[in-house]
Amino acid sequence: xxxxxxxxxxxxxxxxxxxxxxxxxxxxxxxxxxxxxxxxxxxxxxxxxxxxxxxxxxxxxxxxxxxxxxxxx
Numbered sequence: 375x376x377x378x379x380x381x382x383x384x385x386x387x388x389x390x391x392x393x394x395x396x397x398x399x400x401x402x403x404x405x406x407x408x409x410x411x412x413x414x415x416x417x418x419x420x421x422x423x424x425x426x427x428x429x430x431x432x433x434x435x436x437x438x439x440x441x442x443x444x445x446x447x
Contacts, residue, residue, distance in 0.1 A: 375426075382433050386425045387418075393439030394432065401438060406431070 375383075386394070391414060398410025413424055413432075425432050 379429055382429055383422070383425055386429070386432055386436055387422060389436055390439075390443075391421070393443045394436045395439075397435045397438035397442055400442075402435065406435070410435070 395410040395414040398406045398413065402410060409424065409428070413421060416424060
């Protein structure tokens, strides 16, 4: 795993899951909607597996989640 991917994974693992999962449920395809539900229910070990498998996609949803959070403040 590259250092850049490891940094992204670290960022995702320390982020609030709620906003990422919410963006996935509201803006994702059916697959990512269901994956967002799984993400919310996952323990840290399984959350890491999800993030490792779909790092770029989840990073995109994480950023979308930050935008959702900002609009609700």
